[in-house]
Amino acid sequence: MRLKSISFAVLLSLGFLSLAHISCKEDKKNITQTEVIFKKEGELQIYKTVTDSVIVALDIELAKTDYEIQTGLMYRDAMDTHQGMLFLFDNEIERYFFMKNTRIPLDIIYINADKKIVSFQKNATPFDERSLPSNAPAKYVLEINAGLVDAWAIAVGDRIEFTE
Incomplete structure (x- = not known):
């Protein structure tokens, strides 16, 4: 019974880590550089x-x-x-x-x-x-x-x- 609880906890933790990794990866994709506009000097x-x-x-x-x-x-x-x-x-x-x-x-x-x-x-x-x-x-x-x-x-x- 204790082994099943530990296994479930490990799987649950891995699931959260995977979601966090995907979420961070998606955030990086959405970062864009703002276009710089010409300024006459x-x-x-x-x-x-x-x-x-x-x-x-x-x-x-x-x-x-x-x-x-x-x-x-x-x-x-x-x-x-x-x-x-x-x-x-x-x-x-x-x-x-x-x-x-x-x-x-x-x-x-x-x-x-x-x-x-x-x-x-x-x-x-x-x-x-x-x-x-x-x-x-x-x-x-x-x-x-x-x-x-x-x-x-x-x-x-x-x-x-x-x-x-």
């Missing part, structure tokens, strides 16, 4: 080197703090064509970006301290954690929607100007 123009004419003007969000730089455009579902994020660094070194938790494909433009474009990574794949190097020292990095480097015929040597 400045304006940026890209100039063609040869003609010194404006290729395009953009509204930009700035990434200046460590947190903003680490987060970048993560958790966003879309960005308008004439919007971008400009990363501002204190020094000019070779940069490495990746697309962890980034939902939208991007063109990543690397810019030196003289505000001249030194390289870019086109059509960066969402969620890809491979390193996307600048291959040259860069002080600024501009992220825009994928395909716009080609659509706007942006080239190495073109320059930027921006205001906060």
Whole structure:
């Protein structure tokens, strides 16, 4: 009789643990990241080197703090064509970006301290954690929607100007 009571208690406990595990698992599935909305913090123009004419003007969000730089455009579902994020660094070194938790494909433009474009990574794949190097020292990095480097015929040597 005592063995049956213990067995019943063990089975009952296992049942509750299973329900608790399923319940916790369900709760984790329902957790979603809130989408981050674009916040205009400045304006940026890209100039063609040869003609010194404006290729395009953009509204930009700035990434200046460590947190903003680490987060970048993560958790966003879309960005308008004439919007971008400009990363501002204190020094000019070779940069490495990746697309962890980034939902939208991007063109990543690397810019030196003289505000001249030194390289870019086109059509960066969402969620890809491979390193996307600048291959040259860069002080600024501009992220825009994928395909716009080609659509706007942006080239190495073109320059930027921006205001906060």
